[in-house]
Amino acid sequence: MEGYVSELWDFTRISVTQNNLQDLKEIWDQWNDEMKQVFYSNYGDLPYLLDIKVDKHLFQTLTQYWNPAYSCFTFGKVDLVPTWVAAQIKQKRDSKCIPWKNIRNLILAHSDARKRVDVFAFSIYGLVVFPKALGHVDEAVSDLFDRLDKRVIPIPAILVETFRSLSACRRAGEGRFIGCVQLLLAWFHSHFWKVEKVSYRVFSENYSPLKELVATPRQEDVSEERI
Template identity: 75%
Template sequence: MFGKVDLVPTIEEYVALLQCSKFQEDKVYSRAINVPTFLKKLMSITGMSEQWVAARIKQKGDSKCIPWKSLKDLILTHPDVRKRLNVFALSIYGLVVFPKALRHIDEAVTDLFDLLDKKVTPILAILAETFRSLCACRKAGKGRFIRCAQLLLTWFHSHFWKVYRVSYWVFYKNYSPLKEIVATPRRDNISDEKWMAILQNLQE
């Protein structure tokens, strides 16, 4: 909230941020009733044997996970370049977009990831996770926002004036907000309290 204005990301903005415009908007991700087991999905994504995958699956709370270290080793050593990219992308979804267990990739993420090749849009699922985490922090009056935090930061960053002072630069086809924010120097010398003061005093 800024003043009385509720600034929340929209579906269109997240589509632009993630450049998912080619995905079919009418094919929204939803968890199917009969889905392959976590073991089978990991075997398909990684191209590894049942024994290799089974030995690395861990139980974290109420869900199954695979450690990031195991996937990191695959990214560095897997002979199939396509599988390396798939494992790397899965890791980004599990560690950055939908983090649950620290340094582990949750089973639910593999279900979504398994459907992305079918051009199912992940935008609504990502947006829902963003709202859920924001609402949890708001209700508790405290806590750290962790779900999709980097994407929310990129969305926030995209609302500041851009090159040529065009506020809707984010919707240009050749512009990538994610690439820009990665290239932007980090201001680690500003405290959390200072950032809060900066944000609370923003003008229109």
């Protein structure tokens, strides 16, 4: 509107520093097909999040178009709204968290295969989908994870964390994004690319947007200036 002065910074310096996922990847790679199938049957395609390479320059650029007032990305006249998805406890700032090393040891040592699968899934939710303090899993994730068996959908919680973190960074002009970068980039990917230029493939029973994104060739030498 005429006379309106934006309260946003012209440029937001945002950090996408994430948890080191190497241990999770190594554990997954060591499992045989039977173990992996147990995981897929219970938790779907979550492991593909471990292989999605985060394009920091792309994410930092997209952040500049986040509109906190309307909780959407604004590109000119186009708006895009995201619509996805007892160890020792330590106090980390305002949260109680479980050290990842404790959870890792539990996955490696537990004798029950189903329990190992459950704890591995819990780790992906805690380190990738709902990251809080680096190297730790927020205790609150355990409550959400427990409710998943009761058919509670995590999408609203994912959206809340995404909106809150993006808006806080944009208003302050800087900050670390605390949310699932992989899911946000996968959502962007679904809007700007076709799957082998055949859009109807998304209706296939076996189609996985995360798997498709992992398999998509990416250009490695794109600078922030070129974006």
